[in-house]
Amino acid sequence: MDLVERLRSTRLDAALAVVFVVAALVQNAIWPIAGHGLAELYVLGATLPLAWRRTLPVEAALVSASFQLIPLDGYPVLGFVVVILQFFALGADGEPRTAVALVSAWAAATAVVGTLLGPEAPVAAIGAVLVVLAPVLAGRVVRHLRGQNEALAALTRELADERDRAEEAAVGAERARIAQELHDVVGHELTLIAIQAEAAGTALRVDPGRAAEPVEAIRRTAHRTLGEMRSVLGVLAPTAPESATDGIAELSRRAREAGIANELVETGTPSPGHAPVSLAVNRIVRECLTNAGRHAPGNPVSVRVDWHPDHVRVLASNAAPRTAAHPGRGLTGMRHRAELLGGSFTGRRVEDRFEVEVRMPVGEQS
Incomplete structure (x- = not known):
């Protein structure tokens, strides 16, 4: 989770915690819970850790679960919803061994508290385990799917990068091919022009009347070079097959x-x-x-x-x-x-x- 996503998640979870705190306090005001003044402490302690359920999933789940052990004459329904959300986040963002350890500790603690409060400790422990085990497993499934999505996104980026590299290589190969074609055609014709120009220079010094022939040859070669360059550019078009213009x-x-x-x-x-x-x-x-x-x-x-x-x-x-x-x-x-x-x-x-x-x-x- 990068910094931007972490900050966004923290803001959303903080807003969720505020909503649950207000809702639980309203519920407790309408349907008071007898607990020697511990109801408000329970509400705050069980719901506030929601603000850190994804950034600190282990600590948040541990704090919320601990406040569920406060002996009260009834518990707000929202408190159990908070525990479910906390253990879901634990499964989605925490380590598997940590989740198993916390579920086991939760089962042991509820069994001990249940034994102290009444004779239904085994039933209470089993129910408590089921309440937190289901969201943990659901969180693990979400974590697995999220990992697959991230792997797929990474593969997509890798394929896109590979496609870009292939396109760059193709462009480089095409440039090399164009350079080779221009070298073959233009280099040959320029060599002919250079030889003809040397012959024309010699003729001008020895017999100016004979210089017209090599000069005319230079003119023809230059025009032919321009034509062959156009031919090369046409031949190098992606849809045009190469062909020799002269035998x-x-x-x-x-x-x-x-x-x-x-x-x-x-x-x-x-x-x-x-x-x-x-x-x-x-x-x-x-x-x-x-x-x-x-x-x-x-x-x-x-x-x-x-x-x-x-x-x-x-x-x-x-x-x-x-x-x-x-x-x-x-x-x-x-x-x-x-x-x-x-x-x-x-x-x-x-x-x-x-x-x-x-x-x-x-x-x-x-």
Whole structure:
């Protein structure tokens, strides 16, 4: 019970105690109880502890029950109601062993008082036990149900937190996917633009008349880049399936046009059901051409794509850079694409060349 709930419960129980005190005093005024002036003491002692029945259930029940042992010529009905409420709170908010001990002590005390007052001690003890045992058991049931409700509420909060974490993870994965797609598309095109701009600068110095061709190529590449960015954003929409906009032959042609000498060999033909693998092959070939133009400019690159009935193999080879390239998204993205489709990725240096080999299953496995 937190502090706010404790204060709210205390105020409610204090108001309840005031109501019972006033009602018991009114009842005693209308139907006086002979008890040598102890009736008022009984009323106050038995009812006032109601104010602490949930914050101090053991002490409140003990005090109210003790005043029930005062020998009077009759007892207000409200006094027994108070005892029932106190023992109910004891069962709901107290410890089980404490409740058992207090019920046992109550039975023993009523038996002793009954023996002193008359011959019906066993009957009085049994009746007294039943009066307090029933509310204690009812309180235990309420405590059990309350515990179940709290556990259910905690589970609901945990599930909500887990859902929020899953949503955050999904957003992070989507951001990573968008970043990878933009890297694959825009990085490739910007590499082509950089190579064409270098060619245009050389042409302007040597033969200005020949600069128009690379400048025009830059213009076409820039417009194509904008179109491909729009395509990527459309492809990344949740309801739109990914698809390759250009075949690898077109990628090879555009790379040669931009000054990246390359040789493409493709054997076999992908089936229409291989769309995810075809897209991955497209992106991997694009990245291989981009890396070759970026890290080994002026050197030819060879790309071979072999479609087999059960798998596809991509092998790209270009001159190794003179200095170790800073690892970026390219190789990581190719590895991620291959492994996502159940394939493998290898990037290795073989003598003076750098090779990339990717294998991915096709057919039913894809």
